[in-house]
Amino acid sequence: MPRVASTEAVLTIDLPAIVANWRDLAARGAPGAVAGVVKADGYGLGAAEVGRALRAAGCRHFFVAQLAEGLALRAAIGPGPMIAVLGGFAPGEDGDAALVPVLNTLGEVAAHAAAGRASGVARRAILHVDTGMARLGLDAAELERLSADNSLLAGVDLLYVMTHLACADERTHPMNAAQAARFAAACAGLPAVRRCFANSSGMFLGPDFASDLSRPGCALYGINPTPDRPNPMRQVVRLDAPVLQTREIAPGTSVGYGASWTAERPTRVATVAVGYADGYLRSLSGRAVADFRGRTVPLIGRVSMDLTTFDVTDLPEIASGDRLTLIGGPGCTPDEIAAQAGTIGYEVLTSLGARYVRDYIRD
Numbered sequence: 001m002p003r004v005a006s007t008e009a010v011l012t013i014d015l016p017a018i019v020a021n022w023r024d025l026a027a028r029g030a031p032g033a034v035a036g037v038v039k040a041d042g043y044g045l046g047a048a049e050v051g052r053a054l055r056a057a058g059c060r061h062f063f064v065a066q067l068a069e070g071l072a073l074r075a076a077i078g079p080g081p082m083i084a085v086l087g088g089f090a091p092g093e094d095g096d097a098a099l100v101p102v103l104n105t106l107g108e109v110a111a112h113a114a115a116g117r118a119s120g121v122a123r124r125a126i127l128h129v130d131t132g133m134a135r136l137g138l139d140a141a142e143l144e145r146l147s148a149d150n151s152l153l154a155g156v157d158l159l160y161v162m163t164h165l166a167c168a169d170e171r172t173h174p175m176n177a178a179q180a181a182r183f184a185a186a187c188a189g190l191p192a193v194r195r196c197f198a199n200s201s202g203m204f205l206g207p208d209f210a211s212d213l214s215r216p217g218c219a220l221y222g223i224n225p226t227p228d229r230p231n232p233m234r235q236v237v238r239l240d241a242p243v244l245q246t247r248e249i250a251p252g253t254s255v256g257y258g259a260s261w262t263a264e265r266p267t268r269v270a271t272v273a274v275g276y277a278d279g280y281l282r283s284l285s286g287r288a289v290a291d292f293r294g295r296t297v298p299l300i301g302r303v304s305m306d307l308t309t310f311d312v313t314d315l316p317e318i319a320s321g322d323r324l325t326l327i328g329g330p331g332c333t334p335d336e337i338a339a340q341a342g343t344i345g346y347e348v349l350t351s352l353g354a355r356y357v358r359d360y361i362r363d
Ligand SMILES: *Cc1c(COP(=O)(O)O)cnc(C)c1O
Pocket: 037, 039, 086, 164, 198, 199, 200, 201, 215, 216, 217, 218, 219
């Protein structure tokens, strides 16, 4: 446990829980391999720490979004595992860190192939075909050209063909089967190559979504990949924030900016040292709850930049210096916080602020 001042909030990140989640997913993905997606600093939890823990557990494939993330991850985990960069990069731009670009356009394929032919050594890459996101990846016309002339890939050591599901978290959405069919058709026109398909939710859609390499991210971090069913993953994060002050207010007294909440009874207010600048989203104002030793206290008024107020009238034992669990307790899991804030658990995690003392549980 790092040293913590009584006024600092502590974000506890359970690395063994992430590893246990990865092992569950690895069993689910078998006989295919299962990667760890650690883009955006490991969904806000620390890509270096998460990467080292997963690597020690046997994870051999990682995905990041950007080149700089790939370089930092390589420095953290050392040589060996594949680190693929979803956003790709210019040829030769991998800084000798042996990163693998995801090729998202035919132009990128051509440039990568030309570099490989020029050097006499085929360059490793993952080819991304779009089957329904219209975001990155070869479109239908580009795919047709490549299928008609596979020699465009000469000079590329094609590790995987990948695609990305748009609606995997909605089990019955017709996009899922449509994308699986488009992906199968796309692969049929390409050289025999391994496939890389499902994200977290896709891994729960059944055998049509299995592949040689799955790419889960959110489920590693405890976000429910099956939102219409109970969460099969372990919780990973907990945010405990100190009460700076408590006060008694009379009926009719308002609390916080905009005077948006007014006491209707004699009320005890606890002011906690976390605000929207820490990623405790302002849209939680008046909606969330915090946990104190298994009991729940409601957030009152607006979340401000550095402070948030809770009604602790019914828990008179709460005093300054006590800590409330704002994220990761009963009633305030990242998914529950997300629902209250009108967003998704991914955004709750990737918004987690820089001011927390981070306490990594390692074993
Ligand atoms: C972020 C991302 C993933 C991981 O998705 P989750 O829903 O977090 O499992 C997989 N593939 C691609 C292309 C991504 O951008």
